[in-house]
Amino acid sequence: MAPATYFLLVSFLALVTSQAIASDPSPLQDFCVDDIHSPDMHALTLMKVSGFVCKDPMAVNADDFFKAANLDKPSDTMKSKVGSNVMQFPGLNTLGISLARIDYAPLGQNSPHTHPRATEIITVLEGTFHVRFVTSNTDNGNKLFAKVLNKGDVFVFPQGVIHFQFNPIRDKPVVAIAALSSQNPGAITIANAVFGSKPPISGDVLAKAFQVQKGTIDWLQAQFRENNHY
Amino acid sequence: MAPATYFLLVSFLALVTSQAIASDPSPLQDFCVDDIHSPDMHALTLMKVSGFVCKDPMAVNADDFFKAANLDKPSDTMKSKVGSNVMQFPGLNTLGISLARIDYAPLGQNSPHTHPRATEIITVLEGTFHVRFVTSNTDNGNKLFAKVLNKGDVFVFPQGVIHFQFNPIRDKPVVAIAALSSQNPGAITIANAVFGSKPPISGDVLAKAFQVQKGTIDWLQAQFRENNHY
């Protein structure tokens, strides 16, 4: 890739940021569709970032604001699947919102995690499941909020708090729709970030933090090295 | 109502505004739950504004972030029903998002309107329906974008543009979930605002704007005076 092109591409990374920094949902145009079909996007993908290059407005059409998905075909189970953030849905670029369809297998769960850039509001389409979040540090912090949701119920997870959901039923899946207040909410899965980081966090530090023997930490980290799946 | 109380209440109106102005989704606390169960809220409701008084954090519980809704019981048809904006869902206060469940009767529609404060992302739970939006004025503006959505499909309406949806099928309803990027998106239904305003807009102005005889305008406005339903 020629230097000129390279810098052109990396300038898009800056764009990603500058667009994201601005949480104000009124762009200077009606829309700025991410041009994912352009050849250079492949290079960007290799760079692990979506390009956020605006398509020529004259070439934009309704399909840019559309994403087909079959609710009858469950997505992979055990973990959430964000179905339409800006990485997968070019029309969301600069519009400050995203949507996910989530499937939970029987006894499946979405482990404790945070979304650093969005509040999440979730509604249940099928089944019964449990939602939880933990507040931040204060004299009364680290308080667990818990609720059971049935079909049609709605719940909101405030931005930044650690939260999780699980399907306690042995023989029925759960289907839910989650909307997030950012075109790219981000996610930090706690266990993976703390015990599965590359390279691993010092066992001495984690032993102190979790108030256990270093041996326990070593073993926890070993689990993640073996079967690490994000 | 004593002056003191009155000013206390109106100060809440200012709060509503100041909270809304801030589109940044990171509040200074984990949450600020709207205290709708307080006696003063009744007065506020009479004043046609939700209070946005934060509940004592120690009194907040999971139910504040929960809204029960039965997807099997359709909401009233022919028009959209925003099921959980901050007016109806105290936990959404300051969190920058809201969610609506929408039902369309056979041949029902959600007439052309705008949301001045939010982008809308919609997904279909049942049925088939048509979505449209029109871009703003430019040399190539007022362009209509159209798409047919089936179960599971997702579509996004950029903030501020005129948009609408309708169910073209004679014998099947449509159920959809819409998420909006504001705790209180607002709505302006074009026909009602232009032909049903109180008092009515001058017929001469509308005749020029719509390029018709004043008589046609008079008649259009008469329709709205008779069967005005918001």
Place this chain on the structure above:
Amino acid sequence: MAPATYFLLVSFLALVTSQAIASDPSPLQDFCVDDIHSPDMHALTLMKVSGFVCKDPMAVNADDFFKAANLDKPSDTMKSKVGSNVMQFPGLNTLGISLARIDYAPLGQNSPHTHPRATEIITVLEGTFHVRFVTSNTDNGNKLFAKVLNKGDVFVFPQGVIHFQFNPIRDKPVVAIAALSSQNPGAITIANAVFGSKPPISGDVLAKAFQVQKGTIDWLQAQFRENNHY
């Protein structure tokens, strides 16, 4: 145009957006002047977007912040003329404001429209004219606010509401100055967007929305097809 150049240009479209998203009026430099005199701008113009490429700060001079206009020479009548948004005034780029000089011929009007991205504050230089706006949907919504303005009077139209102005006098023009709280406020002229969209909105939908016979809608749309002027 070589692919490299093309992507360079479209990256500017993204810039437009990212700059707009940010409504905060403090840029990282004193200014970022739109470089409209650069050759590539022609390509951008063909793409129907102003480039928002910052001029080399060393090349910026006072003329970049200046726009000549002759108040004695009226602009075209019957509709407003936004005299200095960022498309026409490079120095406004990133500065969060624009200014318009508006002329109304005798009996001229600025038809019902919205500015999705700005509040408008207007003052009368010559003549007498009428201003109106309609509030959004609520139990008490779609309320018409009306005022007559004389020379020197000031009026404000809140962001996003439908508003219009007209000169009721048969033999005197009106001259006004309007300031808007965005470098590119945008505009949606209601009648044109609803009855003049390309392609047209389904007559059945509009008939229901406006509570008239489909025939009336067909005829309204025909007017716009014939003498459409934006």
Place this chain on the structure above:
Amino acid sequence: MAPATYFLLVSFLALVTSQAIASDPSPLQDFCVDDIHSPDMHALTLMKVSGFVCKDPMAVNADDFFKAANLDKPSDTMKSKVGSNVMQFPGLNTLGISLARIDYAPLGQNSPHTHPRATEIITVLEGTFHVRFVTSNTDNGNKLFAKVLNKGDVFVFPQGVIHFQFNPIRDKPVVAIAALSSQNPGAITIANAVFGSKPPISGDVLAKAFQVQKGTIDWLQAQFRENNHY
């Protein structure tokens, strides 16, 4: 004043701030009119702050968005008069813009100052005058930009930079309209803040800063003590 009332009032000061902090121009309602006619406002005025208490929306009318001003009657000369910031125009509350009509007597000037919270865009209604601004510190900073404006000309002063205007003509006044991108732009008149502060700045510090003898500074400060006019 009872403590309860006192705290109610001071809570308005916080409101002022919170509303101002948010530069996003889309409030949660169509408007939040400052209730300046309420009895408690007198107390607030004594506290040198406008209240920003929202009027009951049902009581709001077109006059709240209107300000009468007679362009034929010049305002006091020699210095600018901000004719409609939120302190004087309740309808501007939360709407992110303000407007000023400025009169310059023959040889009058608006001395070097900054607006910490707004960009200013100015247009000339009558006469000829000179505009200037100075850029901030950089290797090429503190550069003076200068322009002569005639009737109808427009000029923009970027937010935060030191700027000034003057009427060089011995026998003709200047009338201008200035719009600012904040409901309360604020102003810091350099000479008054540096040489007229209460208490005065140490003469030693100013002598070093301005590279003159302390005696010169003492004399400069004496001038301001005598005929201090803001």
Place this chain on the structure above:
Amino acid sequence: MAPATYFLLVSFLALVTSQAIASDPSPLQDFCVDDIHSPDMHALTLMKVSGFVCKDPMAVNADDFFKAANLDKPSDTMKSKVGSNVMQFPGLNTLGISLARIDYAPLGQNSPHTHPRATEIITVLEGTFHVRFVTSNTDNGNKLFAKVLNKGDVFVFPQGVIHFQFNPIRDKPVVAIAALSSQNPGAITIANAVFGSKPPISGDVLAKAFQVQKGTIDWLQAQFRENNHY
């Protein structure tokens, strides 16, 4: 406490939020000092929130912007001490920044945590210590960044990422200054939130998340129940 007063106070909680939501650092006045010395603040403190009631500007003095701290007297060791967020420093209210002085005893550490509302920039005054942060989930996420800092060195932790610091030296303390880009950054200590929440998180969920036997989780949670110190 009378209902009226109660609602007055809770309205301050909303203020806290509205001020925080707005990350724009330009208030409508020069400052809005938190009035912590007012009687009602005691009630607010009981409610575990600082009041953010603006002091009468006429009563504000230099001490409101000042906080005495003796760098020779170390703060308590083993964990960080945020020395001047808005809870402890009234003048910071609405100004968008806070500062902490941090002491690490020999072998002391600040365990893995996130600041949901701020980037942290840290500089070392005395000693040598280690800083780490882990990136969020992506194909290449959960990457550990590590650095050793000596006296005078500066390091930045991007907002929202899990990070920690420790003093590896057996016989020398570390003193550091951390600045955060919010008047109230917030903190979530991972181990405490996950294993020390009240009530505890289901052992089954954590066993799956951390890929260990439920017995290990039970034991981890027991540690926290015994010697829980925030």
Place this chain on the structure above:
Amino acid sequence: MAPATYFLLVSFLALVTSQAIASDPSPLQDFCVDDIHSPDMHALTLMKVSGFVCKDPMAVNADDFFKAANLDKPSDTMKSKVGSNVMQFPGLNTLGISLARIDYAPLGQNSPHTHPRATEIITVLEGTFHVRFVTSNTDNGNKLFAKVLNKGDVFVFPQGVIHFQFNPIRDKPVVAIAALSSQNPGAITIANAVFGSKPPISGDVLAKAFQVQKGTIDWLQAQFRENNHY
């Protein structure tokens, strides 16, 4: 430099702006490191702007978030030295904060100036020094706030106000750490901007503004022409 490259570079200037405009501290990625080591950066430096090109995330490492500085080696005296704004510290890009280490020689001072884009919070590491700021124009404006700071003391300067610091001691230096709430706060040194601008401000204007004879102004400006040091 080829046109293509030139426009690529200037697009970075726009990026600078768009990133700055957005004061919201949550980017769309964990970070966007300024790629200062790229060849094109030399050209950008000549253009007196840092590039804000994001490095390929895969190439980012801990050194990008690190800045070495030796607190034992004082920086140049008499004026402040901002040690780590984004121009000098690529990792700060988009993160909304910067840090400065400031040294004051005996009797040294940091002359009256403003930071248009940031609040400043300062803490003393060594010595005793004086801090001052002056409020903006109001009936009670241009008020001087003064405080003496000793080792460990903290003081905050609200955004946009004129402020300064000086070391009154004849034989001891002062060392301080200042954090600012922007990645690029900007600075306007009053005396230099008013009396040292290029070209100079008209003596007549300054004579009126400072209420002195034009001769005094001429002499003040002459001082700056001779020994101008920024």
